Amino acid sequence: MMAIKAILFDKDGTLVDFNATWFAVGDHLALEAAGGDRAEANVLMERAGYDFAAGKFRADSVFAAGTNAEIVDCWYPLASATERRERVAHFDEVTAVEGAARAVALPGIIDALSALHASGFRLAVATNDSTQGAERTLATLGVSQLFEAAYGYDAVANPKPAPDVIVAFADMAGLKPSEIAMVGDNNHDMETGRAAGAGLRVAVLSGTGTRATLEPLAHVVLGSIAELPGYLNGR
Structure with missing residues (x-):
């Protein structure tokens, strides 16, 4: 990997x-x-x-x-x-x-995102909400400066679970999909990662998915992204 x-x-x-x-x-x-x-x-x-x-x-x-x-x-x-x-x-x-x-940040995510950014990871968002909605939400949470891009369903030809968002981010960042981790709370996210050949598929239990629904498609299942800096640093 x-x-x-x-x-x-x-x-x-x-x-x-x-x-x-x-x-x-x-x-x-x-x-x-x-x-x-x-x-x-x-x-x-x-x-x-x-x-x-x-x-x-x-x-x-x-x-x-x-x-x-x-x-x-x-x-x-x-x-x-x-x-x-x-x-x-x-x-x-x-x-x-x-x-x-109305955006309510999940516990610990601001610190986790800041730590990941400080560690040199390049960050972006891919959502089946609109691009405008994604950008406004990042601004509301006060984390826009940590992200290089936000992709809504209207920013690509085919939204998740198609691989388009990962391909677009990889092209923009000058990376291979295998150098990108896809993180999400439902199987659309995991299927997107698999379709694009993402190097790591991380499922989180902070949203609508459950361990039973997510585990078959994920490389790892975490409680939330608050655990992600520790997981990546320990790999």
């Missing part, structure tokens, strides 16, 4: 607390899609992956791992092409503004 020189992080569930950040935003959009009908909004939330009994989003569900375009397709299946484009643009704007404004 080649030395890891760069790290590509998923955003939601990896850098920010997924449920604390996204339930209110998703519920607002679902209520809008349901025309104000509370019961129908709950149905839409469940369809997109929210488990009301457990009080959290299901691992690898549309809301947990998909793009805004996929959520629009889930909630507006009869929309025309024009309506779909307008809805996706609206979702991108709402999630970029509200998602960033």
Whole structure:
């Protein structure tokens, strides 16, 4: 295995607390899609992956791992092409503004990112949120200066789980995919790493994924990225 020189992080569930950040935003959009009908909004939330009994989003569900375009397709299946484009643009704007404004950093991530940056690792974010949403969230968390790039689903031809984000980061950084670690909380992240030939696939349990769902595709499973500096320094 080649030395890891760069790290590509998923955003939601990896850098920010997924449920604390996204339930209110998703519920607002679902209520809008349901025309104000509370019961129908709950149905839409469940369809997109929210488990009301457990009080959290299901691992690898549309809301947990998909793009805004996929959520629009889930909630507006009869929309025309024009309506779909307008809805996706609206979702991108709402999630970029509200998602960033409500972003709750996971415990220990600021110190971990600072330590990784200080150790010489090149850092970037790859999310199935929009690029604008990713950039705003990094600014809200106060860590923009630690990252070289942010890739949303709209920054590449094919979003995760396709390999495009890793290939784009590798090209930008002048690295091979095998020199990049992919870090995330769901299998879209692990599948992206595998498809691109990333040198290391790190799953974290701080988001929607579980050890049972993540372990088959990950090289290592950590509690959160707070453990990542110690793991990389001990490899």
